[in-house]
Every structure is written in C-alpha cells, then in structure tokens.
C-alpha cells in the first residue's frame with residue numbers, strides 16, 4: 397500500500413543514486429526529515445531534478461510506501477530559493493553548516509513545524525540580510541539545540557542554577573554546559589571561557605546588543621561543535637567549515 401502526501405520542505409542534501417537518479421534528504425513541515433528518490437534526476441531535462449537542489453524550499457508531492465524509509469517524489473514546485481547564498485563564500489559555508497546540523501539533529505517522520513519555520517527563516521536571513529554569517533549560525537545552533545531537547549542555558553550555571561551576568565567568570569563543560577566559577581572547581585571536561593567568548597553567548601541568549609570580533613565567533617562555533625559531538629552521535633562535526 398502507498399499513500400500520496402503533500403508538504404513543504406527544505407532540501408538538506410542530495411546524492412547520486414544508480415545510473416540516473418538521485419536521493420534527496422529534506423526537512424519537511426509535516427513529516428520532519430524524509431528521504432526520497434527522484435528518478436531520472438540527473439538528466440538535464442528533469443524539471444524535478446533541477447528544482448530539488450540544496451537549500452531550495454519546495455512544495456513536494458510524494459508517495460510513501462508502508463514500511464519503507466525511502467519515498468518517491470512525483471511533483472515539486474518552488475516556494476523559495478536563495479541565489480545570494482551561493483554567491484558569497486561565507487554565506488555558503490555557514491548556511492551549509494545549518495543544513496548539516498539540521499540533518500544530524502532530526503529524525504525521520506518526526507514533525508516539528510516550529511523548527512521547519514526557523515530553518516526557512518534562517519535561510520532567508522542568510523540570503524537577504526547583511527548580518528555576519530557566523531552570528532546567524534550561532535543563533536541557529538542555539539535555536540535548534542533548544543528545539544531538539546539538547547539546549548543549554550548560557551545565562552545560568554547548569555549545576556547550582558545561579559543566574560550569571562555578562563561579567564561573570566564562566567566555564568563551559570562539554571558534558572553539562574555553563575558552570576559558574578564556584579561550581580567549575582578543577583573540572584577538565586571543557587574550557588574556561590574568555591570574557592569575550594562568554595559575552596557572545598550571553599548576549600545572544602538574552603537578546604542584548606553587542607559587538608565581537610570574528611575570531612571569537614569562530615571560537616564560539618568550535619565550542620558548540622564539541623558540545624554537540626559529545627551529545628549527538630550522528631553529528632561528526634561541521635564538515636563544510638573545514639573544507640570550504
């Protein structure tokens with residue numbers, strides 16, 4: 397038995413399959429992550445093959461067969477695409493990290509419309525806004541960690557729950573998250589955060605205005621990368637940030 401379904405989705409990745417087809421992975425509004433075969437997608441004449449490209453936001457019609465993880469796409473229509481992302485290496489790099497993380501942190505058939513809206517909005521921001529791509533990535537990481545249950549607070553100690561201020565000394569444990577100076581003791585499962593680094597997280601999670609330099613933003617991303625690797629076995633680190 398198979399059923400025909402329709403949903404909006406963002407294309408997370410696409411790989412070749414067989415001689416002429418492709419398998420695409422999507423994060424969809426109504427069915428969470430899903431993978432589907434696009435038959436004949438490698439032919440330049442395949443309209444669906446061209447439409448289903450990484451980053452694109454599409455309206456999909458697909459067949460779902462019982463007991464199978466792989467679906468068949470029968471129709472795709474464009475909702476939005478983001479040409480400016482592909483024209484700028486920094487935008488490209490950090491938004492590919494957004495897709496990579498979404499793939500690692502979500503599971504098939506588990507809908508999360510809020511996460512879907514957040515992902516679509518983030519890609520729109522990468523395309524349209526002048527905001528530093530690193531800031532957008534950090535914001536998205538904090539958002540998706542919260543949405544998928546891995547979130548950690550940056551404005552209070554994860555052990556004694558004391559509220560922290562931007563000037564506090566803080567330690568980041570890859571196991572438990574932020575710790576105040578008193579609770580961190582001699583722990584070695586993380587790193588002492590510089591004032592600048594802590595301020596990035598503190599300000600982003602409390603929506604305060606701030607300025608920071610790019611190397612501190614890269615350190616913040618590296619720290620989150622280690623934290624996610626520790627908690628999510630499917631996540632192998634931000635591959636595109638190393639390659640591009």
Ligand SMILES: [Zn+2]
Pocket residue numbers: 553554555556557558575576577578579580
């Ligand atoms: Zn504490």
